[in-house]
Every structure is written in C-alpha cells, then in structure tokens.
Amino acid sequence: MGGNTTSKDEIVEAYACKVGEMKDGEMREVSVGDGKALLVRHQGEYSAIGHKCTHYGAPLVKGALRDGRVRCPWHGACFNAKTGDIEDFPGLDCVPKHNIVIQDGDKVVIRACKSALETHKRYKPMVQTQNEDGPHVVIVGGGPASVTCAETLRQKSFLGKITILSADPYLPYDRTKLSKAMDIKPEAIFLRPQEFYDAVNIKIINNKRVNGVNAETQVVTCEDGDTFKYDKLMVATGGRPRTLPIPGWDLKNVYVLRTPNDANAIAEVAKGRKVVICGASFIGMEVAASLVSKAESISVCEFFSVPFERVLGKEVGLFLQKMHESKGVKFHMNASMVELKGENGAVAKAILKDGSELEADLVIAGVGMIPATEFLKDTGIQISSHGFVGVDRHMRALKSSGDGEIFENIYAAGDIAMFPQMLRDWQPSNIQHWQMAHYHGRVAGTNMVVPNDELQSVESVPFFWTQQYGKSLRYTGYGVGYDDIVIKGEVSEGKFCAYYTCKDQIVAIATMNSDPVAADFAQRMLSGKALTKSSI
Structure with missing residues (x-):
C-alpha cells in the first residue's frame, strides 16, 4: 500500500x-x-x-x-x-x-x-503480499500498540503472517473518544476499516480471549480452545477498569467505561437521571463534562482534596473543579464510596465514608485500571506485583529470573509495559498514554525484523491531553515525583503554563490556551535541551 x-x-x-x-x-x-x-x-x-x-x-x-x-x-x-x-x-x-x-x-x-x-493523510508504503509458509507474528490485544506493530512490520517488508487476537467484538478503535462523545458508534472511531487490514494481510480475530502462553513451545491458547503457533509474539492487552470491592457493586446501572457498549449504555441511562461518578480522574471528569447537559444531576466523589491533585497540583486541579461546578457538577472531596444501596435491583444511593448519602440512578467508576496480564502468570515472563510486564529498552519481555535475561521473541507494549524510560535515565516506568502505546508498538514491530545493531529504543516524550467543556489541557513530560510547580499566566482565566520541577530541572509542563508551548517543550526534551527552573 x-x-x-x-x-x-x-x-x-x-x-x-x-x-x-x-x-x-x-x-x-x-x-x-x-x-x-x-x-x-x-x-x-x-x-x-x-x-x-x-x-x-x-x-x-x-x-x-x-x-x-x-x-x-x-x-x-x-x-x-x-x-x-x-x-x-x-x-x-x-x-x-x-x-x-x-x-x-x-x-x-x-x-x-x-x-x-485533496487529502491530509498518506499511507506509508506496506507490502501487500504474504508468504503463507513464512514466520508467524501473533499479537495479543486490539489497541493502538497492536495496530502500529502490525503496520510497522508490513512497512519493514515483513512477508510472514500477522494475526491480531482481540478480546473486543470490534476492530481496533479510538478509545480516547469514548469519554468525550459517549453516544458515538464503534464504526465511527475505528482506527482502520476492514478493507485496510485485508489489503495488507493483517488478520484480526475478534472475541478471542487468550488464557495462556507457552514460551517453550511458542503456542498461545485461547479460552475457546483455539491455539496459535507463533515465531514472534507481542502482548498488548491493556487493562480492565478497576471496580470497587464494596457492597452493592453488582446492582443494575453500575458501570465502568471501557468499550463503546459501556459508553452507549451510560449515555442512554443517564438521560434525565441522577449520576454519581466515583473518582475525579481524567476519564471521570470527561464523562461528567459529556453528561452534564443530559443528566438531571451529576455528583463526583473523590478520595483527594482536589481533582488531579497528584498529577497537576492543587491550583490547576481547583481551576478544573470550578469549571465543572460552574456547569452544575457537585463535588464531594476527601470522600470514599463505601456502599451502594438499591431498589428493585437497581442502584438508588451511594454511601460515602462519612455517612452521607447521594441519590444515584447511575454510578460510574473512574478509579484506574488493572493490567490484563493474569494469563502470563506461569510463563516465566517478569510480572510486577501490580501486574505490569517488565521489558528491556527494545520492548523485549524480561525473564522472571530477575537477572536481566530476555525472551528474544516475546515483546510487550502499551499500558501493561514497565519499560526503561529515556527521561529518567532509562529507569523502568509505566506510562498509560494513548500516544505512548502507539510508539511502543512501532518499536516492537521494528525490532522484530531489524538486525541487532539496528534495534530501537523508546525515545519518546510522553504527551497526553484532556478536553472538557471545549477547553483543552495539554501535558507533556514525566512529572512523577515533582517537588514544585511554577505557573506563568492566569490559571483562573484558563490561560497558563504550569511547569513541574524536580530540583532545578523542569520535568513536565501542563498548558491551556498557550499553544504551541507544550509541543515546543516536548521537542526540547527530546533533543536534550529541556528548560531549567531558573530559566523560566
């Protein structure tokens, strides 16, 4: 192509x-x-x-x-x-x-x-022929890392078979849109149409849940009994939304947001109803912004004192909270949800730790994700206590022995990967960004086919965004462990640059209505010319 x-x-x-x-x-x-x-x-x-x-x-x-x-x-x-x-x-x-x-x-x-x-898009050339007797790459997971890995293989003239095993019923889609446009149809957000995959011989098998990998025989097994022999394997299964271990979680109209079906169901049930969102996360707040004009009321309960406090700091977090409050969203901060009570089998109330009760026709949890890696437990692959897969700089899976040995033919990418990160002197990091998953997939796909002296590392600056009420906040860098925030501009007016620092080094930046500051800062970090605190 x-x-x-x-x-x-x-x-x-x-x-x-x-x-x-x-x-x-x-x-x-x-x-x-x-x-x-x-x-x-x-x-x-x-x-x-x-x-x-x-x-x-x-x-x-x-x-x-x-x-x-x-x-x-x-x-x-x-x-x-x-x-x-x-x-x-x-x-x-x-x-x-x-x-x-x-x-x-x-x-x-x-x-x-x-x-x-006439178009602003161009496909990178990909081979369209396939050698049925050639090596077989099996990719587990149907997200962006899987798609970029498969496309990279074809761009690098890989002629073997490529099979993507996806637990989803749909072709790979843009999951970032689900919390922003919740009534969107799956086919409207497909990353590629079926015709594209057919043209370049990328086989996608949907509704296929993998439950085992044998690294010695190089076989992937699925819940339905099907098996797939691989020459090289990439695992990019992402995660499943975390649920709350509280009484009443199994009541009707209690949701997590992961799939188009989840989003469509939430959008339908929320019309004219009382909605309670557990967790002032980016997904939780985007859901609130998406539903506020449709629901009767929206309440948010959050363990921290300010939304996004750990990532963005109190001043920026409080600005975003006030923006939501101006639209009618009510916040219950420093509050944990401890129980759900129902009527006729459906949720009716959310009980908070301080004993207060929130009327709820619909409850949505936005409290993080759990890596979908249980099926790798006995494979010899290194899995952290939190379920993340350890990989080397080239996205090759580490062995559980802990001495740095790798599986030459097994890769992991996306939200499940604990990978050496350039911005922190190649220390292991887990970054659950849509952008980073794409990059992981390309690195893995490249390294499956190039000689050892041409292996690539993940040399990318993390970049994510959130859009709420038509306002976009951009964040780039890696701010984990920042010790101070320097703000230029007026946060209260929604026009600012927040610089997150560690000692004298700026490690991340968040901006609103200040383009292209975030993009330029990412470019600087990539070239090793990041700003210092004293130079702001």
Whole structure:
C-alpha cells in the first residue's frame, strides 16, 4: 500500500516566497491550487508537506518545529519536515510530501500533485503480499500498540503472517473518544476499516480471549480452545477498569467505561437521571463534562482534596473543579464510596465514608485500571506485583529470573509495559498514554525484523491531553515525583503554563490556551535541551 499519487497525476504549482524571506525554524501555510501546504525552512533548506495533522486535523503551522520535525500543537504527533513521515504519535498516517523548486535563483515554488492536496493523510508504503509458509507474528490485544506493530512490520517488508487476537467484538478503535462523545458508534472511531487490514494481510480475530502462553513451545491458547503457533509474539492487552470491592457493586446501572457498549449504555441511562461518578480522574471528569447537559444531576466523589491533585497540583486541579461546578457538577472531596444501596435491583444511593448519602440512578467508576496480564502468570515472563510486564529498552519481555535475561521473541507494549524510560535515565516506568502505546508498538514491530545493531529504543516524550467543556489541557513530560510547580499566566482565566520541577530541572509542563508551548517543550526534551527552573 503506497502513497496518494500516480504518474499521471496533475501537477499544481504555487509561488511561496523568496529564498531569503523566511528564517531558519520558520513555517508558513501556503495555498497551492485548491489546497494548502506547510512550507518549512530548516538548516537553510526549504521543504513542503501536508498542512494538517493526520490525527484530528490540527493546523501544523501552529505547532513546533525543531530538529527537522514538526510537532502537532494539539496532541503531540510528529512529522518529518522533509518526508512527511510520522515519527511520533498519536495517529497512524503520514502527511503528503510536496516538491520544492527554486526558480529564477530566488523564488521558492511548491510543486504538488493535485491528489496529494485533496487529502491530509498518506499511507506509508506496506507490502501487500504474504508468504503463507513464512514466520508467524501473533499479537495479543486490539489497541493502538497492536495496530502500529502490525503496520510497522508490513512497512519493514515483513512477508510472514500477522494475526491480531482481540478480546473486543470490534476492530481496533479510538478509545480516547469514548469519554468525550459517549453516544458515538464503534464504526465511527475505528482506527482502520476492514478493507485496510485485508489489503495488507493483517488478520484480526475478534472475541478471542487468550488464557495462556507457552514460551517453550511458542503456542498461545485461547479460552475457546483455539491455539496459535507463533515465531514472534507481542502482548498488548491493556487493562480492565478497576471496580470497587464494596457492597452493592453488582446492582443494575453500575458501570465502568471501557468499550463503546459501556459508553452507549451510560449515555442512554443517564438521560434525565441522577449520576454519581466515583473518582475525579481524567476519564471521570470527561464523562461528567459529556453528561452534564443530559443528566438531571451529576455528583463526583473523590478520595483527594482536589481533582488531579497528584498529577497537576492543587491550583490547576481547583481551576478544573470550578469549571465543572460552574456547569452544575457537585463535588464531594476527601470522600470514599463505601456502599451502594438499591431498589428493585437497581442502584438508588451511594454511601460515602462519612455517612452521607447521594441519590444515584447511575454510578460510574473512574478509579484506574488493572493490567490484563493474569494469563502470563506461569510463563516465566517478569510480572510486577501490580501486574505490569517488565521489558528491556527494545520492548523485549524480561525473564522472571530477575537477572536481566530476555525472551528474544516475546515483546510487550502499551499500558501493561514497565519499560526503561529515556527521561529518567532509562529507569523502568509505566506510562498509560494513548500516544505512548502507539510508539511502543512501532518499536516492537521494528525490532522484530531489524538486525541487532539496528534495534530501537523508546525515545519518546510522553504527551497526553484532556478536553472538557471545549477547553483543552495539554501535558507533556514525566512529572512523577515533582517537588514544585511554577505557573506563568492566569490559571483562573484558563490561560497558563504550569511547569513541574524536580530540583532545578523542569520535568513536565501542563498548558491551556498557550499553544504551541507544550509541543515546543516536548521537542526540547527530546533533543536534550529541556528548560531549567531558573530559566523560566
């Protein structure tokens, strides 16, 4: 599967600027025919690529350019400024690449194929033939790490069989949208249509739950008795939402949010009803924002004193709380849910630790996840006490012996992986971001096929976002263990940059209405030029 152009494609040209008109590191959006292109000057050379991010369509001209890559201002995806290839995520596609011609010695002209201007997405070339007798890669899990791993294999000319075993009934989908648009239909958020997987011979088997792996015989077993022989295996099963071990949890209308079915059911039941959300997490607060205009009331109970206190700090957390309160959401902080009481088999009240009672027609838990790794228990793979899979810098599973030995043909990726992280001197970390799962999958897929002297590591800066009431907060870096927060701007006005520091080093940043500060900070961290506290 290749790009967007053919040899007979119509060529369109447009004058962009004079050679000396733009500075190094400058970007411009230029109209070309009926479309647009992003003109970039880097190290004295001009290049032109697609102007919109392939994830959600953000204008790349408002992003950050550094070290020859353009980073999306919204969610952190990166594109090579010369080739248009995607180099960091989220999203799966590259942007088109256009040609630059210097005319009359000083005129920069963009020359583009018309078809490449009609779309802002481009597939990276993938092999479409398959050797049925070739090696077999089995991927367990149906999330973004699985898809990027499979696509990377085909991009690297892997001709063997690729099988994705997914417990979901649907094709891999964009799970980040479930808490923001809860009535969305699964097919509207598929990462790829079935036709795509068919074209590049990636086989996805749905409703397939794996319950065992034999690392010696290289066989995966499933609950229904099916077995799959693998040459190389990647496990990217993600997690299941944590439930509360309290009386009444089995009552009707008590939900966790994991699947489109969960989201659709919650959206339907919540109409005109009293909703109680346990946990002021990012998912919990996005659910509150999504339902507040539909429900009769929404109450949130949270163990901490302020939402997002551990991650964002009290000042930013309190701002987000007040934003919700202005929409009618009620908060019960420093409060734990200890019991649910029902009427006629359905939940009717939520009881808090202090004895207070909240009327509840619907209860939703947003209290974290448990890694779905129980089936790896007796495989010899290193599993932490919390259920995370230990991997080396190349995403290869560590052996449980604890002496650093690896399984050469078993990989783990995504939310379940405890991986060496670049920003903390390669110390093991678990980062449950949509963007990071994509990157893990690409690294694993690459390392399955390249020689040992070309193995890749996870050299990515964590980037996540949340959107509530039309306001987007962006967060990049790794702020675990920060000791101070320096805030520039006005948090109360929703326009700020919060710098999270550890001693004199800025380890993370959260921004609102301050693009492209987060994107540029991520670029700086990636190049080893992160800011210090004294330089803010």
